[in-house]
């Protein structure tokens with residue numbers, strides 16, 4: 147199974163994709179996590195991404211497309227994967243289409259978690275307070291505002307992009323974690 151999880155920062159993509167990855171025995175691929183690992187390791191990609199991420203901007207499309215292209219070829223992705231945080235621009239979505247075509251892979255669905263902006267701000271402020279070892283570099287008011295603006299300007303258009311293709315499944319991300327999980331399962335496994 148190959149899925150995309152789409153939604154604003156703080157929508158619960160990470161939480162829900164981890165649960166689904168376990169349920170379907172597929173890999174959760176978070177470009178945010180991969181980039182943070184690159185920053186922590188001080189690789190060339192990490193050095194280039196560090197300041198961009200800290201201010202809430204997007205890392206260049208070609209960088210993340212390359213990361214995903216290499217990652218989905220790994221043996222542990224043979225059973226499938228969930229893309230969490232990718233694609234984030236129409237250009238990334240088009241590049242992904244081409245990549246999957248070349249690799250002879252199909253997408254099984256795109257799950258959109260929808261959450262109102264006011265709730266996102268509360269959730270991320272809570273996450274920043276509760277993160278052991280201190281908040282993420284981009285979990286602060288300025289970077290968060292930027293991430294929401296970037297989401298609306300660059301990522302939200304993907305909802306229409308995938309709706310047009312016919313594989314968009316929208317879920318109310320404001321419900322409890324368990325409820326959201328149930329909704330996702332029911333859109334992926336219609337009775």
Ligand SMILES: Nc1ncnc2c1ncn2[C@@H]1O[C@H](COP(=O)(O)OP(=O)(O)O)[C@@H](O)[C@H]1O
Nearest residue numbers: 155156177178199202203204205210231232234
């Ligand atoms: N697909 C992507 N394209 C460009 N930048 C990305 C992508 N995925 C992650 N990033 C960078 O990593 C940051 C954190 O991403 P992520 O962990 O998905 O957080 P969130 O969804 O909470 O904003 C983004 O603000 C951006 O700078």
